[in-house]
Amino acid sequence: MKGMMMHRPLNIADLITFAAENHPQGEIVSVRTEGDIHRTTYAQTAGRIAQLAHGLKHLGIARGDRIATLAWNGYRHFELYYAISGIGAVCHTINPRLSAEQMTYIFNHAKDRMLFVDTTFLPIVENLRDLLPTGLKVVVLTERAHMPDTTLEGVLCYEDVLDGEDTLFSWPEIAEDDAAGLCYTSGTTGNPKGTLYSHRSTVLHALYTCVSIPRPLKAGNRILPVVPLFHVNAWGLPYSAPLAGASLIFPGGGLDGKSLFDLMDSEKVYSAWGVPTVWHGLLNEIGRRGRLPDGLKDIVVGGSAATRSLIEDFETRGVNVCHAWGMTEMSPLGTQCNLPSALADIPVEERMQRKQSQGRRVFGVEMKIVDDAGRRLSHDGRTPGHLHVRGNTVTAGYYEDPEASAKVFDDDGWFCTGDIATIDSDGFLRITDRSKDLIKSGGEWISSLDLENIVMSHEGVANCAVIAVPDPKWEERPLLIVQPREDAQPQKEDLLSLLGSHVAKWQLPDDVVFVEELPMTATGKVSKLNLRKQFRENRG
Numbered sequence: 001m002k003g004m005m006m007h008r009p010l011n012i013a014d015l016i017t018f019a020a021e022n023h024p025q026g027e028i029v030s031v032r033t034e035g036d037i038h039r040t041t042y043a044q045t046a047g048r049i050a051q052l053a054h055g056l057k058h059l060g061i062a063r064g065d066r067i068a069t070l071a072w073n074g075y076r077h078f079e080l081y082y083a084i085s086g087i088g089a090v091c092h093t094i095n096p097r098l099s100a101e102q103m104t105y106i107f108n109h110a111k112d113r114m115l116f117v118d119t120t121f122l123p124i125v126e127n128l129r130d131l132l133p134t135g136l137k138v139v140v141l142t143e144r145a146h147m148p149d150t151t152l153e154g155v156l157c158y159e160d161v162l163d164g165e166d167t168l169f170s171w172p173e174i175a176e177d178d179a180a181g182l183c184y185t186s187g188t189t190g191n192p193k194g195t196l197y198s199h200r201s202t203v204l205h206a207l208y209t210c211v212s213i214p215r216p217l218k219a220g221n222r223i224l225p226v227v228p229l230f231h232v233n234a235w236g237l238p239y240s241a242p243l244a245g246a247s248l249i250f251p252g253g254g255l256d257g258k259s260l261f262d263l264m265d266s267e268k269v270y271s272a273w274g275v276p277t278v279w280h281g282l283l284n285e286i287g288r289r290g291r292l293p294d295g296l297k298d299i300v301v302g303g304s305a306a307t308r309s310l311i312e313d314f315e316t317r318g319v320n321v322c323h324a325w326g327m328t329e330m331s332p333l334g335t336q337c338n339l340p341s342a343l344a345d346i347p348v349e350e351r352m353q354r355k356q357s358q359g360r361r362v363f364g365v366e367m368k369i370v371d372d373a374g375r376r377l378s379h380d381g382r383t384p385g386h387l388h389v390r391g392n393t394v395t396a397g398y399y400e401d402p403e404a405s406a407k408v409f410d411d412d413g414w415f416c417t418g419d420i421a422t423i424d425s426d427g428f429l430r431i432t433d434r435s436k437d438l439i440k441s442g443g444e445w446i447s448s449l450d451l452e453n454i455v456m457s458h459e460g461v462a463n464c465a466v467i468a469v470p471d472p473k474w475e476e477r478p479l480l481i482v483q484p485r486e487d488a489q490p491q492k493e494d495l496l497s498l499l500g501s502h503v504a505k506w507q508l509p510d511d512v513v514f515v516e517e518l519p520m521t522a523t524g525k526v527s528k529l530n531l532r533k534q535f536r537e538n539r540g
Helices: 011-020 042-058 077-088 100-110 118-125 158-162 199-213 237-242 257-267 275-288 308-316 348-356 402-408 447-453 492-502 530-533
Strands: 029-032 037-043 066-070 090-093 114-117 137-140 181-185 192-197 222-225 248-250 271-274 299-300 320-326 333-335 359-361 365-370 383-390 416-425 430-432 439-441 444-446 461-471 475-484 511-514
Touching: 011 042, 011 077, 011 237, 029 042, 029 077, 029 439, 037 042, 037 237, 042 077, 042 158, 066 077, 066 100, 066 118, 066 137, 077 090, 077 114, 077 181, 077 192, 077 248, 090 359, 100 181, 114 118, 118 137, 137 158, 181 199, 192 416, 199 237, 199 333, 222 237, 222 257, 222 299, 237 248, 237 308, 248 257, 257 275, 257 359, 271 275, 275 299, 275 461, 299 308, 308 348, 320 348, 320 359, 333 365, 365 416, 430 447, 439 461, 439 475, 447 461, 447 475, 447 492, 461 530, 475 492, 492 511
Parallel strands: 029 248, 066 090, 066 114, 090 181, 114 137, 222 248, 222 271, 271 299, 299 320, 475 511
Antiparallel strands: 029 037, 181 192, 320 333, 333 359, 359 430, 365 383, 383 416, 416 430, 439 444, 461 475
16 A cells, blocks of 8 residues: 655755745855855845856756856855756766866766856866867856956856846756766776766755754854865755755865864854864964864864864864765765764763764665675674665766776675775774775785874874885785974884884884875875875885
8 A cells, every 4th residue: 555645856946945935044155266255145045046047048058968067165156056956957066176187087978068167267177178078168157347368269257147037937847866966086096987966865865964963954053164065065065054044154265274264263153064184274273373263163074084183172172073974976974973962971082982983874874894705794893894885865876887886886786885894783883994995914904094093193293194015025014104294293213102002013004204295186085096106115
């Protein structure tokens, strides 16, 4: 027997319509490339999104067309998120930090019809002009008075696209499984791979996020997404924040510690979301000023593992740290580590141990760990295995890439994340390493992540990475590469002594190399691929 309830498609446009009706005064504050700060509300933004939708239709954009964006976090980029998907097209966000080769591949693989670009990134497009899809229309995200000179032909001005259009739009009813967004991985091995989000997965992800991370996602709170709109939909905040009525504060291109502190302080940001490298920069600025930005009570850390020292630095100052984990292929949220009320009064040491884990799964995401043969392993917190996930917000395959898709799904349709992890009896996930980053020495496994977390607790270390280097006797040995903090000179012996107090002697790196700066991937993680190439001949 089937239930007798209406079935209405889950459409992204309904999120901004809801926000305009129920949270009309919720703000969107943006640092603009024009140099000023722009303020608007969800109600006003809904009208501009309608204008943009009309403009896109008049430019010939049809359902299923891929529309690319190359832009910072700001209100115009936010408008594109809703107008593109609202008319049934696909919003394809592109990371400007990608190499020219990767970016060219992505543009052509997606077959983009139109590109919306911030003035900052226009030179990138000019340099790639002969490699872009034929007939690609380019729109610069600014007003007529600030249109830059360009060698590109037929470039349009964003505000001209909206000018004179109706502020009301009759949003079409779109099948909820239709594509809405497209985001490519950074392609550390092989070509980048595309994850194609649907209306249904995006709306469900917004709902899951509001339920799973409720502290910041409340009407009246002010949230700053440092995580970029060009990477995994800024962790879904452009959808979950309007749904909850929380205001969005967009930083534009100012992602250094000073710029973030000033913006957070002046806008009284309650919660900020970003990767660990961003928070280390902010902590340095907090230390220089001797105080927190006014209003800051919460941060969400993801993208790579948060170290204990980072968590302690914020929490001892009264800022709650939510350590989260996810992937581009998961929309991205998979777990979060706000502790449940039952663990509110646990000892500090246990609290830090819990907080350093990736936390527990969000509703709608299932997890399992398996051995090399694919057999399920116990959730005892001790047995590591390959982490697999499935759920309504997890990809079912890579866009137009059956070969890559075939490599990451098991016989039961679970997605293999590439992580090695444990899960304890309370459901807390702890990622011990990426499978490709584990170091096999003399037949025994060494976790690079464990070593990095210990080294990051040293006051003189700004960032570090542990990689495997070839060894004729042991097959592989760990090498520690350290980026010191400014005006600090950590010593090799001190770092090895620190590690020696936590791990077995055979797990200690054979050498420590100091560098001015570690290479980063396009998504703000340390590029171990580049480090392995650079230090493959290191013998200690």
